[in-house]
Amino acid sequence: MNTFDVLIVGGGTGGIMTAAQIRRKLPNLSVAVFEPSEDHWYQPAWTLVGAGTFSMAATKRKTANYMPKGATWIKERIGSLHPEHNQVTTEGGTAYGYRYLILSPGLIYDMSLLPGLAEALETPEVCSNYIDPEKTWEVLKNFKGGNAVFTQPTTPIKCGGAPQKIMYLAEHYFRKHEVREKTNVVFAAPGGVIFGVKEFAKTLNHIIASRSIIFKPFYAPIRIDSAAKTITFRYNTAMAGNDCLAQKNVTLHEEVLGDTEIVMPYDMLHLAPPQTAPKFIQESPLAVAEGANKGWLEVDIHTLNHPTFLNVYGIGDSAALPTAKTGAAIRKQAPVVVEHIRAAEAHTTSPLRYEGYSSCPLVTGYGKMLLAEFKYDNVRDSDPLISTFVDTTKESWLMWILKKYGLPYLYWNQMLRGKM
Ligand code: FAD
Numbered sequence: 001m002n003t004f005d006v007l008i009v010g011g012g013t014g015g016i017m018t019a020a021q022i023r024r025k026l027p028n029l030s031v032a033v034f035e036p037s038e039d040h041w042y043q044p045a046w047t048l049v050g051a052g053t054f055s056m057a058a059t060k061r062k063t064a065n066y067m068p069k070g071a072t073w074i075k076e077r078i079g080s081l082h083p084e085h086n087q088v089t090t091e092g093g094t095a096y097g098y099r100y101l102i103l104s105p106g107l108i109y110d111m112s113l114l115p116g117l118a119e120a121l122e123t124p125e126v127c128s129n130y131i132d133p134e135k136t137w138e139v140l141k142n143f144k145g146g147n148a149v150f151t152q153p154t155t156p157i158k159c160g161g162a163p164q165k166i167m168y169l170a171e172h173y174f175r176k177h178e179v180r181e182k183t184n185v186v187f188a189a190p191g192g193v194i195f196g197v198k199e200f201a202k203t204l205n206h207i208i209a210s211r212s213i214i215f216k217p218f219y220a221p222i223r224i225d226s227a228a229k230t231i232t233f234r235y236n237t238a239m240a241g242n243d244c245l246a247q248k249n250v251t252l253h254e255e256v257l258g259d260t261e262i263v264m265p266y267d268m269l270h271l272a273p274p275q276t277a278p279k280f281i282q283e284s285p286l287a288v289a290e291g292a293n294k295g296w297l298e299v300d301i302h303t304l305n306h307p308t309f310l311n312v313y314g315i316g317d318s319a320a321l322p323t324a325k326t327g328a329a330i331r332k333q334a335p336v337v338v339e340h341i342r343a344a345e346a347h348t349t350s351p352l353r354y355e356g357y358s359s360c361p362l363v364t365g366y367g368k369m370l371l372a373e374f375k376y377d378n379v380r381d382s383d384p385l386i387s388t389f390v391d392t393t394k395e396s397w398l399m400w401i402l403k404k405y406g407l408p409y410l411y412w413n414q415m416l417r418g419k420m
Pocket of ligand 1: 046
C-alpha cells in the first residue's frame with residue numbers, strides 16, 4: 001500500500017492552497033493530492049459571468065499548472081474513508097495510507113431536495129450561476145419583463161451572498177435595457193434578514209428600498225412546476241406574521257395554498273441548488289452524526305481538527321463550520337492546518353486558531369461592490385489596511401475593481417501558490 005505523510009482529498013481551492021503551503025513550509029513531508037479533474041475553476045467570478053461582464057473561459061485553468069511542485073497528483077476519486085486505519089480508498093478500490101489527512105472535497109448539489117428543479121433547469125427561463133453562469137447571462141438578455149424571481153434553498157450553500165449578487169446585477173441590467181418598468185424583481189429567501197452582519201445589512205436594506213426590489217423573507221422554496229412556471233414556497237407565518245403578500249403598488253399574482261404554502265409565478269427564475277457534503281463524507285465516521293450539521297465534516301471550529309481522529313483536518317465547503325463557505329475563508333483556514341501539522345511534527349501544540357473569517361464581495365450593480373468581511377457570530381472583521389482608504393460598508397467602484405481584476409489575480413498567482 002502506498003503511504004504518504006500527508007494526503008489531501010480534493011484539489012480545488014482548499015486542496016491546492018494547503019498543498020502549496022505545506023510544500024513551502026514543511027518540505028520534508030511527502031504530500032499527495034487526490035483530484036480527478038484536469039480543470040480548476042475560479043468560481044467567485046461566475047457571478048460576473050452570469051451578468052455578462054467576465055469570460056467563463058477565463059475562470060478555467062489547468063489543474064496541472066497549479067499542482068505544487070513536489071506534490072504527487074493522484075487523478076482518482078476517493079470512495080471511502082477509514083480513519084481508524086489511517087487509510088482512504090479510491091472509487092476504484094485502491095487503498096492509500098497517511099500520517100495526516102486533510103479533507104477539502106467541496107460540496108455537491110442535490111437536486112432531489114427541491115422537486116422539479118432538475119426539469120426546470122432544462123427550460124429557458126430558469127438558471128443558476130452555481131451550475132451554468134453562461135445560461136444565466138442568456139436568460140437575462142432574453143428577459144422581456146414580468147416576475148424576475150431570485151431565491152436560495154434551506155440547506156447551507158457556498159458563497160451565501162451569490163444568490164443576491166446576481167439579483168442586484170440583473171436589476172441594474174434591466175434598468176439599463178428598459179425592461180425594469182415592466183418587471184418585479186423579487187428576492188425570496190428562507191432567512192429573516194438580507195445579510196447576517198448588521199453593518200452590511202444596513203446598506204443592503206437601503207439599496208433594496210431605493211431600487212424597489214421586493215424582499216420576501218421566510219420564503220423557503222419547496223417545489224418548482226416548470227410547465228406552469230411557478231415556484232412554491234413554504235412560508236413561515238409564525239416568524240413573519242400574516243402580511244407576506246402585501247406589497248404597496250405591486251402585483252406578483254401570488255396564491256396562498258393552505259396555511260403555509262405560497263405559489264409564485266415567474267417569468268425568470270435564478271436559484272442556488274440545495275447543497276450537501278459529498279456522499280463519502282456523509283457515510284464516513286468523520287461526519288457530524290446528529291443535529292443541524294448532520295452529514296457535514298466534523299471539525300473543531302478553531303483548530304479544524306477532527307475531535308476524535310486527531311490526525312484528520314477539514315477545510316473548505318465540506319466542513320461543518322458556522323461561517324460562510326467561501327474561498328476567502330479557506331485563505332485563513334489553510335495556514336491554521338499547516339501550522340498545527342508543523343506543531344504535531346515537532347511534538348508540541350500551536351495556539352494558532354481560526355476565528356471564522358469569511359468574506360463576501362457583495363456586488364450590488366455594474367461597477368459597485370461592498371466588501372463584507374466578518375468572523376464567527378456575524379462580527380464584522382474588515383481588513384484594517386483596506387479600511388484606511390475605503391468604507392467597505394458602502395458601495396464602491398474601487399471594490400468592484402478589486403473583485404473583477406484584483407482578486408482573480410491574487411487567487412491564481414498568490415493564494416494557489418501558497419504565498420498568501
Ligand atoms: P472546491 O474548490 O469546490 O474543490 C473541491 C475539489 O474536490 C474539486 O476539484 C473536486 O473535483 C474534488 N473532489 C470532489 N469529490 C472528490 C473525491 N471523492 N475525491 C477526490 N476529489 C474530489 N468564494 C469567495 O471567496 N468569494 C466569492 O465571491 C465567491 N463567489 C462564489 C460564487 C459562486 C457562484 C460559487 C459557485 C462559489 C463562490 N465562492 C466564492 C465559493 C468558493 O468558490 C468555494 O467556497 C471554494 O471554491 C471552496 O473550496 P473547496 O476546496 O472547499 O471546494
